Amino acid sequence: MSNHTPIGLENGSAPVTALTHSGNFHVDETMGYVILHYALAPQGDLRARVLEEKSADRLTFIRTRNPDIIKSADIVFDVGGLYDPPHGRYDHHMKDKPLREDGTPYSAAGLLWKDYGHAAIRNILNTAADDATVDLIWQSLDKSLILPIDQDDNGVVKMGKLSLADIVSACSPPWDTAELYGRQEARARESLGFANAATAVASHLINVVDRIRASLKATNRVIAAYESAEDKRILVMETGMPTEKVIFEHDLPVVYVVSPAGPEQWNVKAVPPVRGDFGQRVSLPEAWGGLERDRLASVSGVSDAVFAHPARFICGATSREGAIRMAQLALQIAGV
Template identity: 30%
Template structure:
């Protein structure tokens, strides 16, 4: 067989030429995370002939056809979303992640695609990382408000990718743009992997700690289910609210207070913290009693009748006691008042 007639074995990944953006830079990085595309040739072209030759086409071609490996979102009438409760319209980054994300995470984490780790992080990575690429590229405002922004931020990844394009008064051609695009794609790849590494090694272990404490709260804390005790501190706010939904906890059994040690020392002081209405909210479901707020030490112990009290914050969202038992008494008494 002549050289010209030999079938091509190197896959071609094609996106648009000209100015690049964060979504196509991330899409390229995600594809290259897969073994079958890791050594693929990257082309940047608006020529349909190049699209026809390509294995995967993304962010160009005017077609969304996953079975043909065509992933564009610019065509009229396109309104595809990630699903799973997310409503942000997809960009090329979200498209590639939606169709290849589980396989990508499986490859990077060396876990089966069907594993609970991959299934949980598949949604979490979209929420924490990829969805912003979709929203920004599609011009979807992060905040719904008629007021102008109070400040500017130019350090988000979309801004940093945009800044890698040649400036208006710099020389530019397709070779320069290709080289700059490769830098942008590597930037996106690094940040994607760093976020995934954090979620796999820190966020997910914290979730396991919170889940165990929530599931055992009636036996280990209070029969009402409204107090949760952590024997070790872990970031718990976001996990608690997610697990309440996942575990379908009835509203009258939702946790109101969380107890945890201030440190790992055997004689550590303990905190009692009111659970917020949402993970980002400053409003508590049931703040510590108003009469306790701003009172400290012996005065607080006298007021509550509980030994070892240290403080209750003036806003009532957190308090402290010298012992776990004392913190537990503070939580139980707050339930009763």
């Protein structure tokens, strides 16, 4: 969170010119542009600005290395040789480059995220969110998405193939574009590539923000369900949602999660011993494994039992009560 009011956020209608370098582009300046788009002018046309088409909003976006144009821009990132946030300068290529608290060098994306990330998140969210929720989303994205971009751009750790960095890189025109089509066409294809990359990054950012929002909502519901549970080993969720992350982060002694899997089925899923593992803290009964409907109902004693996976990590019944009964029986049979 910045200690100053970033340029463009002090007045929601004043025009702002943002600038980054032309030529080869990477994920950090592409993400930087996307962050500014959502923070300052989310109703504008993300692609039209890049392609220098008409975009009737307050944000003007320029890609150039011309020193005079760089000096005149309001916000300059990933170029210019200055890190001076109060004056809208966000480069990180200097010898005395800005660092995170853990010593990781910032990229342009990380620097802009510090100042504009919260505003971007607020404009991306479709539902009202308080400051604490927005900050939790900011922190989660900073750790899971922005930090890896900082690391990749500074040569600390590569994001790898099929990462966001690789997707952005693939949008760049091949090295021989000018040789094949001429300089003017090469410049046009470079702008088109950046526009395509920005569109991909924007879609990813929107999706990740929404997933984190939903994850925070799930955390509250899981904790509430756990606190109201009669048997703390059985977590009953009235709506399907991710629970494993919450169970392990809060060290809950849950063995089975019961939740709806459709309009006419409730499932019992065994919690693994370690988050993301394929094992189970307590496997479902061996006698149930691979059975379905009548055979399973006969063996388990639950009349509406539907199935039990051969690997014994999940089973189900047509009713909520039937699924809860299966979980209770599985604990009794296991003797825990």
